[in-house]
Every structure is written in C-alpha cells, then in structure tokens.
Amino acid sequence: MGSTCVRIAIDAMGGDLAPKEIVTGALRAREELGVEILLVGDPEQIESVLPPKTNMALLEIVPSEGAVGMEEEPLTAVRRKPKSSINVAMDLVKQKRADAVFSAGHSGAAMASALLRLGRLPGIDRPAIGAVFPTMIASKQVLILDVGANVDCRPKFLEQFAVMGSVYSQYVLGVNEPKVGLLNIGEEDSKGNDAAVRTNQMLRDNNRVIFAGNAEGRDVLSGDFDVIVCDGFVGNVLLKFAEAVGEIILQIIREELPQGLQGQLGCAILKPNLKRLKQRMDHAEHGGALLLGVDGICIIGHGSSQAPSVFNAIRMAKEAVDNQVLQRIQSQDQSLQRESS
Template identity: 75%
Template sequence: MGSTRARIAVDAMGGDFAPAEIVAGAIRARAELGVDILLVGDPEQIRASTPQLGNLDGIEIVPSEGTVEMHEEPLGALRRKPQASINVSMDLVKQKRADAVVSAGHSGAAMAAALLRLGRLKGIDRPAIGAVFPTVIAGKSVLILDVGANVDCRPKFLEQFAVMGTIYSRYVLGVESPQVGLLNIGEEPSKGNDLAVRAHQLLADNPFVPFRGNAEGRDVLTGDFDVVVCDGFAGNVLLKFAEAVGEAILQILREELPQGIRGKVGASILKPNLRRIKQRVDHAEHGGALLLGVAGIAVISHGSSHAPSVFNAIRLAKEAVDNQVLERIKTQYQKVAMPAVDGE
C-alpha cells in the first residue's frame, strides 16, 4: 500500500446503532491506534452523526447506497443492492485501497459479500468465524471456530477450521504449541453424533493439527485448550451464552456491591480489580470475530455494538494486518497435506 499504517474500511451503516456509534468508535480508533479509516456509507448521515465536523478530519468517507437489513436474505439483498455499504467495503479491500473490513451489520451478508468479492483461499471449502474467548487463566484465551458462518458442516470443514485455528493461534496469538479440541458431549472418541466421530478421526490423523481430543462444554474456558472447533450452530450458541454469562457477572457485581458510603468506598478500593474483571468477561472488550478462510481480512462485530466495541473490532483488524495473518494462513496452509477424503 506504500504505507505502514493499516487502512481499515468500516461499514458505517451496519449495526443497530449505526452510524453514530460506528463513527464514534472509528474516530477513537484513528486517534489512539494510528490507523487510517475509510468510513463507508451515506455521507450526510455520517457527518450528521458527529456534533463537530472537525472530528472527521483525516477520515475518508466513501459513499455507498443502502445497507442489508437484518431481516433480508443475504445473497438476494447483496445482488439487489450492489452499492450497499458492505459490498463497497469489501470492494475497497479487493481494490487494495484498504487492508481490512470491519462491519457490525448483517453477519450473513458480511460473509456472503466476502465470498463474492474476495473469494476463498485455495484449499478452503468454507470460511469460519473465529472468536476469541477469555479463560479462567489470566492472560490466556481460547479461539472458537466456527461461531456462526456454517450451520451445517462436513467433517473435512471442521478439519480445515482446526488447521486455520492452529495457524492463527500460533502466529497471531503467540501460542507456541496450540492445543486443539473438538467440541463434543464426551471425552471418548466414540462419543457424539456422526459429524463429531468422523471429524475426530480426521483431526487425530492430521499431522499438522496438535489435536488433544474432545472438549466438553465445561472444558472450553478452563485454559486447557487454545483452539476449539465446532459447527457454526453449536459455536453460535456457545458464543451467545458466553456473552450472556459475562453480562450476568457484571450485573451481579453491580447488585452485590454495598450501597451508600460503604459502597462508594469499597468500589473505589476495588476499582482496578473491577476494571480487569470487565476487560476479561465483557464481550465489548473483544470487539468482534475474524472471518478466516477468505482472501482478505474481515472482522464481524456484534450487531448491538457501541463505540467501545467498534474501537476494539478495529483494533482486532489492525492486529490481523500487522501480524500478516492472511499471508501466514496462505503460506502455511499450502504446506499442509489435508488427508480428508473427497466427500467427507
């Protein structure tokens, strides 16, 4: 690109609180992260969303027409609206005007637009959405994929998710020897449905995947696994449940802290601890999830994202660019001899 600064295309029209919260998060990201921002959307709405036009100094606005609504079928809507904000955002990456896309809009539309505009990486049948969860071990996280891109999966898809997850965990998250698990209802290889049993065999036979075995639901957040693979149906349920648990923990802490003077004194003493707890369990602190397997960097953020979540999604995109995640997956994946048999 001729610049060391990451250039992030942000879908300003996607999300429940677009464009105001998206723009606010993007403005903060430009100021604090040292990234160049391209806001994609209706210029009038974008400018009206900030009280001071000067806040947008240095941010490029790329016009688009319309957006894919949550109730719309993704492929049909993308074809009817070629200039929709998510289409234009993906085109910016394809044209190398941007390094990555961030969107809090329709996740199905974001994935479909990425596939149509950017295409799949060679050897990948289906892309996967990879989300990073906190664990009970401070400073350690677990990568879950897929968390929503593929409701129905074949065993070889899960194997490909495991390979991409291993590469991402090793080269981006910095885990020297990632421990990979398969989400299942029991530890034994024979447990689970047909998909789980057949996928277990593929993972066990793949020399590139450091497969530790099945991971039960209670194992996901223990820190024993660095990567957990599953189909998008189970993964999305897991993601939403984890988000709800984080919100419940924060609400319980608010309710249980003493009220009045005692509460104020106690809260001031505990403030650093409470801040760290929030950072570990609040899904807004993680920003979004990477769409792995497409020929470009795309971060899908929560539809209800406010400015802090948008900021963190842009931070995630910047980290993916800085760590050359796409190039690493391309290079490393081509070295992997996938043993899955056609039709698996």
C-alpha cells in the same frame, strides 16, 4: 505513516447504533492505532456525527447507497444492493484500497458479501467465524470456531477450521504451540456422532495442528485448550450463552454491592479488580469475530456495537494484517487441500 499505514474500510451504516457509535470508535482507532479509516456510507449522515472541525488526515468518506437490513435475506439483499455499504466496503478490500473491513451490520450479509466479492482462500471449502473467549486463566484466551457461518459441517471443514484457528492463535493471540480441541459430549475418542469420531481421527492424523483431544462443554473456558472447533449451530449457541452469562454475572455483582457510603468505599477499593473483571468477561472488549477462510481480513461486529467495541474490532483487524494471517493460512495449503470426506 506512509505506505505501511494499515487501511480499514468501515461499514458506517451497519449496526443498531450506526453511524454515530461506529464513527466514534473508528476515529478513536485512527488516533490511538494510527490506522487510516475509510468510512463507507451516506456522506450526509456520516458528516452529521463527525465532531466539529474534524481533522481529515487518515480519514476518507466513501459514498454508498443504502444498507442491508437485519430483516432481509442476506444473499438476496447483497445481490440486489450492489452499492450498499457492506458491498462497497468489501470492494475496497478487493481493489486493494483497504487492508481489512469491519461491519456491525447483518452478519449473514457480511459473510455473503465477503464470499461473493473476496472469494475463498485456496484449499478452504467453508469460511468460519472465530470468536475469542476468556478462560479461567487470567492471561489466556480460547478461540472458538465456527460460531455461526456453517450450521452443518463435514469433518474436513472442521479440520480446516482447526488449521486456520491454529494460525490465528499462534500469530495474533501469541500462543507458541496452540492446543486444539474438538467440542464433543465426552473426552473419549469414540464419543459423539459419526462426524465427531471421524473428525477426531483426522485431527489426530494432521501434523499441522496440535490436537489435544475432545473438549467437553465444561472444558471450553478451562484454559486447557487454545482453539476449539465445532459446527456453527453449536458454536453460535455457545457464543450467545457465554455473552449472556457474562452480562448476568456483571449485573449480579452490581446489584450485590452494598449501597450508601459503605458501598462507595467498597467500590473504590475494588475498582481496579472490577475493571479487570469487566475486561475479561465483556464481549465488547474483544470487538468482533474474524471471518477466517475468505481472501481478505473481515471482522464481524455485534449488532449492538458501541464505540469501544468498534475500536477493539479495528485493533483486531490491524493485528491480523500486521501478522499476515492470510498469507500464513495460505502457506498451509498442503494440509488444507487434503483429500478427506
């Protein structure tokens, strides 16, 4: 596809099911999305899971040495293992040999590597991990950030998250005028702790976002908001809870369907509806979370990512590149560099 082909660096050694599921999802993305894939990892292990007589067009294996284990302290491991798969993948983006990177490995290591090798965008104090959730409105999604990068957040960090989230929502998720909410314990502007009250006022004063007010927990999936900001502690709890609820609902539906011939007939009738339900609720359908605020497109996948999740994560990365998310966030410098405490 010439010079316009998007190139994605894949940490083939990261994740519980690496490298097989990672490679399988990446190959599917190459075929269906037309992206160039750079598989980073142990060449022998990668080649062992490639299908026989694999066409190597738009496919390259980039050698690395080892991976960061889930039990390792991320920053220490990233510095101690400069040639690990996540570091080599990040270097490909830094060197402009790749347009984006995906890893389903240690999320802390992915963030540490991105910060050390890619650096932050101008005007960004802290990067944030943004995750897309389904809502009660069938065609609508909500972007929540931060879901794990920053346990504690100052008001100006949350303000920056709102600006970055609005850019992503508008240009990748296709929302014309994204409505931003601040996750809080009540709708009133005076609710919450001191940081929440100050953030509320800063968002109201920021003309780069459309602030729709505080969002209570029950509002998260209502569809009333397009972007919701919170600190990474609360966001990560929310993310894991939502994933568990989705899995429980799908499991209950499977268990409660009638057995035997009646159940088979019912499943046949409901199959299109059940498929759409799974697509809306299953976190695997979204593929991963975007690390916003670093100078490169970086998608962090679930540790248990299977091939469909990897495919969707690569699709997400391609959309971010195609829609020039980094350049659009940088264009918001005036807002991002506000002097606020």
